Amino acid sequence: xxxISKYAxxxxxxxxxxxxxxxxxxxxKIKVDEDNGCIVLLEILIPPQQVAAAHVDIxxxxxxxxxxxxxxxxDQPEDWMHHWWHSHAMMPTSPSGTDHNTLxxxxxxxxxxxxxxxxxxxxxxxxx
Numbered sequence: 001x002x003x004i005s006k007y008a009x010x011x012x013x014x015x016x017x018x019x020x021x022x023x024x025x026x027x028x029k030i031k032v033d034e035d036n037g038c039i040v041l042l043e044i045l046i047p048p049q050q051v052a053a054a055h056v057d058i059x060x061x062x063x064x065x066x067x068x069x070x071x072x073x074x075d076q077p078e079d080w081m082h083h084w085w086h087s088h089a090m091m092p093t094s095p096s097g098t099d100h101n102t103l104x105x106x107x108x109x110x111x112x113x114x115x116x117x118x119x120x121x122x123x124x125x126x127x128x
Contacts, residue, residue: 001038002116008041012120015046016087020122025049025056025086027066029079030116039116041083045069053089055098082110085118093119 004012008028015024026046030039047062047069070080084106086099095103099117107115 002041002118003033003038004041004118005043008043011044012085012118015044016120016122019051020087021089022051022053023056023087023089024051025058025084027080028083028085028118029075030083031079039083041085041118044085045080054091056086078110081106082115083118084115085120087120087122090122093121095119 015026018024024046026044028044029042031042032038033040045066047058047066049059049062050057066080067077070077084103095117099119103115103117106117107113
């Protein structure tokens with residue numbers, strides 16, 4: 001199960017609400033709560049990206065920016081690379097085939113081979 005902190009939820013609402021007619025994407029800092037088996041989304045970062053109404057592109061320069069920000073904060077990259085989120089502009093939050101493929105690709109990049117995704121819509125209804 002994915003639990004979203006109040007701070008992360010406010011960040012997501014602001015990011016999606018900025019231009020609800022375009023998709024936006026980012027990564028989240030997570031922790032695994034060993035007591036209840038929950039993954040907790042603590043906060044998000046939004047790398048530079050190309051956005052449009054039906055897709056968003058994050059390239060290698062964007063990922064380099066993200067890793068630089070993570071290091072500047074003193075965080076561990078693995079705390080950020082297990083969670084990918086994006087919005088669906090004016091569409092239902094059901095993950096698409098492309099979303100599933102992107103998440104699978106991200107999971108394959110991790111040493112422990114897992115990742116969690118979140119899709120948020122303009123009406124702020126999440127699907128994990």
